[in-house]
Amino acid sequence: MKLVVAGGTGVLGSLVVAEAQARGHDVVVLSRSLGFDLTGDVAPVTATIAGADAVIDVTSTSTLKAEACVAFFEAVTATLLSAEAAAGVPHHIALSIVGVDRAPYGYYAGKRAQERAVEAGPVPWTILRATQFHEFSRQMYANAKIGPVHVAPRMRTQPIAAREVATRLIDLAEAPAHTGYVEIAGPREESLVAMIRAWARASGIRGWIPAISLPGPFGRAQRAGTVLPGPGVETSTETFAEWLSRTTR
Numbered sequence: 001m002k003l004v005v006a007g008g009t010g011v012l013g014s015l016v017v018a019e020a021q022a023r024g025h026d027v028v029v030l031s032r033s034l035g036f037d038l039t040g041d042v043a044p045v046t047a048t049i050a051g052a053d054a055v056i057d058v059t060s061t062s063t064l065k066a067e068a069c070v071a072f073f074e075a076v077t078a079t080l081l082s083a084e085a086a087a088g089v090p091h092h093i094a095l096s097i098v099g100v101d102r103a104p105y106g107y108y109a110g111k112r113a114q115e116r117a118v119e120a121g122p123v124p125w126t127i128l129r130a131t132q133f134h135e136f137s138r139q140m141y142a143n144a145k146i147g148p149v150h151v152a153p154r155m156r157t158q159p160i161a162a163r164e165v166a167t168r169l170i171d172l173a174e175a176p177a178h179t180g181y182v183e184i185a186g187p188r189e190e191s192l193v194a195m196i197r198a199w200a201r202a203s204g205i206r207g208w209i210p211a212i213s214l215p216g217p218f219g220r221a222q223r224a225g226t227v228l229p230g231p232g233v234e235t236s237t238e239t240f241a242e243w244l245s246r247t248t249r
Helices: 011-022 042-048 066-087 107-120 136-143 162-173 192-202 216-224 240-247
Strands: 002-006 026-030 054-057 092-097 125-130 180-185
Touching: 002 011, 011 026, 011 162, 026 042, 042 066, 054 066, 054 162, 066 092, 066 107, 092 107, 092 162, 107 125, 125 162, 136 192, 162 180, 192 240
Parallel strands: 002 026, 002 054, 054 092, 092 125, 125 180
Antiparallel strands: none
């Protein structure tokens, strides 16, 4: 199969590319670093994805502001779907997040807008909603700071290894479009505070990491478990402790 990975140079995207190549697929990567403007430059994308069996969208943005996130994901989705329709690509696969429909705030607002755009688009689709990655602990340690102090936001989560999400995305690309949602989560619920602190300790960091409660409706949703998966969700196998042992040796 010829598979196109939009955002294929990122943390998850590189894992998706590696998994697809390991299965013998021909992989094409679309990213800004490779000269593709996915927020509006349709023509080169159309030419590049000609003959593809599926496009997998794992693009992301660094902003957490709702308006900017919505604008980004709507623009990228419009570009990809237009190019796919013109090139005759039969399957669009988008990665989203478990709970975006229940807590459509900040970054989640952008992902929910992306979902709606895919649903309304002209290309048969599948959306994979995943929970936070185990790797989220490392990202949050780096980004959640008050002055010089690293902090740990309170959140109930059921995290999953990014490589298992990548595997599931390729499974979906190898199958016909669902025209619906698939949800996947890690094997058990964890505390994000405990995850951040455990990652820091395993990485040799001994500083104080206070827990904080994020303000607003999204902070409340995180603490209440609103973004935890519901019944019937697919579950992966690698626990956070196992991932931590594997990646910090």
